[in-house]
Amino acid sequence: MNADPEIHDVIIVGAGPCGLGVAARLHEETPSAVFTDEEHQRYHWIKKHTGKMNLVQAGSKKKGVRAQKWNRGQKPPPSETETKHENHKERRDSADSASSVPSLSSASSTSSAGSISTLVLDGSGDQWMQRWNNAFRTLEIKQLRSPMFFHVDPGDRDGMLAYAQETGREDDLWEISGCVGKEMSKHKKKKRRQGGKNQTIGGVEIDERDRKDYFSPSTGLFADYCASITHRYGLDEPGTILKHEVTDITYDYLPEDGDSPVSNSKIFTLTTSSGQKFYSRAAVLAIGAGGAGINKIFPWKPSSKEEGAEGCCHSMEIKEFPSPNVRQKISARWQTNVVIVGGGLSSAQILDMAVRKGVTKVWLLMRSGFKVKQFDISLAWMGKYKNWEKAAFWSADTDEGIFRHKRYHYEERRQYHPRYTKIVKQHAAHGRASIHPNTVIKSHEYDVESKTWTLTTDPPIPNLPPIDYIYFATGARADVLEMPLLDHINEQYPIEVIEGLPCLTEDLMWRDDVPLYMTGRMAGLRLGPGAPNLEGARLGAERISWSLEETLGKNREVGEQCEGFCGLGNRYASLLEEAGE
Known part of the structure; x- marks a missing residue:
């Protein structure tokens, strides 16, 4: 040494x-x-x-x-x-x-x-x-x-x-949008009608004076x-x-x-x-x-023959998009079907990109319901009353209490952004996407020769075709x-x-x-x-x-x-x- x-x-x-x-x-x-x-x-x-x-x-x-030193009525050290x-x-x-x-x-x-x-x-x-x-x-x-x-x-x-x-x-x-301005005015009016100045409606607690802060780069x-x-x-x-x-x-x-x-x-x-x-x-x-x-996180652990460039991958491991086999089929003008598993922002971003790249249809499977939220934390943690939220958070007696705090549980992070919600629904309206909340994959089988998946879901999705690739946007x-x-x-x-x-x-x-x-x-x-x-x-x-x-x-x-x-x-x-x- x-x-x-x-x-x-x-x-x-x-x-x-x-x-x-x-x-x-x-x-x-x-x-x-x-x-x-x-x-x-x-x-x-x-x-x-x-x-x-x-x-x-x-x-x-x-x-x-x-x-x-301490004197003049001060408390002792x-x-x-x-x-x-x-x-x-x-x-x-x-x-x-x-x-x-x-x-x-x-x-x-x-x-x-x-x-x-x-x-x-x-x-x-x-x-x-x-x-x-x-x-x-x-x-x-x-x-x-x-x-x-x-x-x-x-x-x-x-x-x-x-x-x-x-x-x-x-x-x-x-x-x-939806943080300040018109929404805030509606919020104040509704509070006044109902009485009780401490009530909040819809979680909108951002001051109009903070409008310049609520832009994204x-x-x-x-x-x-x-x-x-x-x-x-x-x-x-x-x-x-x-x-x-x-x-x-x-x-x-x-x-x-x-x-x-x-x-x-x-x-x-x-x-x-x-x-x-x-x-x-x-x-x-x-x-x-x-x-x-x-x-x-995966719904199941993919095998070596399934995971990778041909079968499936996690959203954090995407190296090229779409996958080589899907890109080849798109170039040949064949019909292509892609499944995305996940209920967060990444799944919406992947769906939008797949449609723009020429995938015939994207099937979005979410374990929970369709949730829409501007940020991955509530506005209460960002606005003028955030100190109240922090005080409640830090006042928990134990770390277990902190983790179980109703405003903090990690499951609440799996939400869609309003802008991407609109994009996803537009793709669905044009028949390029199919959205399935409260749906999980019940069984799966991968064919190495055809490089396609056969999936069954709960509840069943009628006429679900062979799937060319799966993206796990599951965090x-x-x-x-x-x-x-x-x-x-x-x-x-x-x-x-x-x-x-x-x-x-x-x-x-x-x-x-x-x-x-x-x-x-x-x-x-x-x-x-x-x-x-x-x-x-x-x-x-x-x-x-x-x-x-x-x-x-x-x-x-x-x-x-x-x-x-x-x-x-x-x-x-x-x-x-x-x-x-």
């Missing part, structure tokens, strides 16, 4: 939106420096108490945070247990609220994490958002479902709107905006991302050839599919749908207990798991003594129902960056105030020192 291996401060596994969100946040010097009224109150509270609190360096277990609880709560609240506001100047941001050694590993390529962009390109998706303020820029909540205006690309923004605009973020923070430098699939993660002392360790603290060893090893003091697992350890399930790269972590540092979701700390850390951070859908029990989407990527990055400040021991006392990439430092402190103030 090399006696002096390179040990990075942080290794991020995954170069998708969640990974980019964390990397960008670590390099933002003044995160969220422009505040809303509520955030202004918090900022003044922090400012008021500056210099009255001693911040203990990371790793110190002696006394936690204590007041230097909190106990160590109370301090730990309050620190978690303050860090979580500050991170979640601060992430929704812009910075003073994103263009002038420099790397406050310049001394932080960061490496990104991703199995799909050496570019940011490569898997994401490939998926959108393959499915020919032109528009995001998310609103304008769902993005990964840590410095500016309205950054995408500003970017669209600065580059003259307002035409790349599509208004999301084109996929091209979003990709370019993400590219501008990577350029701003210097994340597009060669070697920032390495194409490596991580297959194992361990956390332990790293021994030399002899008996003495390289360091007196534990570090992470990340082993890749090629056998190469990388080392870090902290690690961030930012893998999303389709990433390592994410189990794709994926992430379970930390079934992720091979976490086998050693689960064995050495077990934690509670609820339905596959880890019960992380409030800082999204595996355990207080294991600085393995998780963001995205795996942080769902801490971030709420928005965890798997772009908003969750930004909130998760905020919490992780605050905790990494302590984990890596980068705290410096400048005027008794924390300075570093948590964003609480004062860049003008040195000027005050030179002036003798």
Whole structure:
């Protein structure tokens, strides 16, 4: 073994939106420096108490945070247990609220994490958002479902709107109907008629003043905006991302050839599919749908002869569309039939693309009913009353209670977008699609010679012809207990798991003594129902960056105030020192 291996401060596994969100946040010097009224109150509270609190360096277990002095009727200093609880709560609240506001100047941001050694590993390529962009390109998706303020820029909540205006690309923004305006007016009138100002009708709770927020960007605009973020923070430098699939993660002392360790603290060893090893003091697992350890859901497990280019595939594994055998039949002007299984947005997108590519008829099978929804979370989690929803979510007594929260259950995610609902129904009206809700495949048989399927369904579909190809748009399930790269972590540092979701700390850390951070859908029990989407990527990055400040021991006392990439430092402190103030 090399006696002096390179040990990075942080290794991020995954170069998708969640990974980019964390990397960008670590390099933002003044995160969220422009505040809303509520955030202004918090900022003044922090400012008021500056210099009255001693911040203990990371790793110190002696006394936690204590007041230097207390008088004039103040309460005595909190106990160590109370301090730990309050620190978690303050860090979580500050991170979640601060992430929704812009910075003073994103263009002038420099790397406050310049001394932080960061490496990104991703199995799909050496570019940011490569898997994401490939998926959108393959499915020919032109528009995001998310609103304008769902993005990964840590410095500016309205950054995408500003970017669209600065580059003259307002035409790349599509208004999301049904959130504000006429619907809101109807909502208010109905509330007044019924009485009771706390009632809500149809879940419409978005203020008219927020209308500008409810536009969705084109996929091209979003990709370019993400590219501008990577350029701003210097994340597009060669070697920032390495194409490596991580297959194992361990956390332990790293021994030399002899008996003495390289360091007196534990570090992470990340082993890749090629056998190469990388080392870090902290690690961030930012893998999303389709990433390592994410189990794709199938109605049945396809055999090797069924799955692939000729028989069927999962929507996350589409390499070319349509499949070669279907494309061949379309070119020969033969009749073609394709089945899509699934009740979410992906199934509608695949159906639309199949019809446009020339498939004669598409059969859409859904296990549940036909559900229509603008977003993958309710408007209540996005509008002016979202703090009420968050309070109800966080007030659950147990993680089991959080998971069972009626506003959070994952099944609610399988919904159709109104725009694609209209498209699907238009195809059905023209005889190019057949929609079958509450229908499952009862039996299946694949003929290798003819490359067709014979299916029977429950309830039966009359005159269902031989099927040329099946697409399973049935989603994926992430379970930390079934992720091979976490086998050693689960064995050495077990934690509670609820339905596959880890019960992380409030800082999204595996355990207080294991600085393995998780963001995205795996942080769902801490971030709420928005965890798997772009908003969750930004909130998760905020919490992780605050905790990494302590984990890596980068705290410096400048005027008794924390300075570093948590964003609480004062860049003008040195000027005050030179002036003798």
